[in-house]
Amino acid sequence: MSQVLSMWRSATQLPVVGPVLGARVFSLLFAQKAPYFATIRPRFTEIRPNRAELVIPKxxxxxxxxxxxxxxxxCNGLEAAMGALAEATIPADKRWIPKGMEVGYTAKATSDITCVAETDPEQWTDIPDGGGDLPVRVRGVRDDGTVVIEGTIRLWVTPRPAKGPKG
Structure with a gap:
């Protein structure tokens, strides 16, 4: 299990803290890993293989x-959701890096925005041996259900290099 998924499960299942406060603690820690994510103050609500969701407070x-x-x-919210999804989903023998993002702005973002990233399980097993593109579907939704942004973030997924002897 990935470190991100393990941290999410641990934080949201702490009986003393509870799932809501645990999710907030996780969100703060996640934003420290890539400091520009802190600018949107993401509040993760779901992380599991092939899906991640967070809220950007307006x-x-x-x-x-x-x-x-x-x-x-x-876009930062969509990228944060995609990053959590990728870390929670990618096989241990692979690594990823964002390659590109194509989005369309479809409505005004007049409320908190829920950012969702999704993939299908077979996308992660169909990567060629030398590496390949993996499209992640992303969207941002207003409180009233209106999609305000949607698109695709393309990842470049390659085999993880074998660890050599230390020395």
Whole structure:
């Protein structure tokens, strides 16, 4: 099991803390791993193989000149969700790196935004031996269910190099 998935399960199953506070603690720790994620203050709500979900709170720090959630803040949320999904899903003998992102902005982001990243299980087993692209479906949804951003983040997935002797 990946370190991210293990941390998520541990944090959200602590009886003393509870799942909500555990998810908040996990979210803070996750944002420290890649500090630019802290700018959107992500609140993860679900992490499992092939799916990750988080909420970007609508607050002044992520507003654009219209008072809606800025397009780049939305992209950061989608990338954070994708990263958690990739870490929770990727086979132990593989590694990944983002290769590109294509998104469309479909409505104003006028509330908190739920960012979702999804893949299908067979995508992770169909990677060629030398590596290949893996598309991750992403979307951001307003509180009323309206999709405000959707698209694909392409990952480059390759075999993990064998660890050599230390020396």
């Amino acid at each position: 607050r002044r720090g992520v507003h654009n000149h219209l008072g809606t959630v800025h397009a780049i803040a939305l």
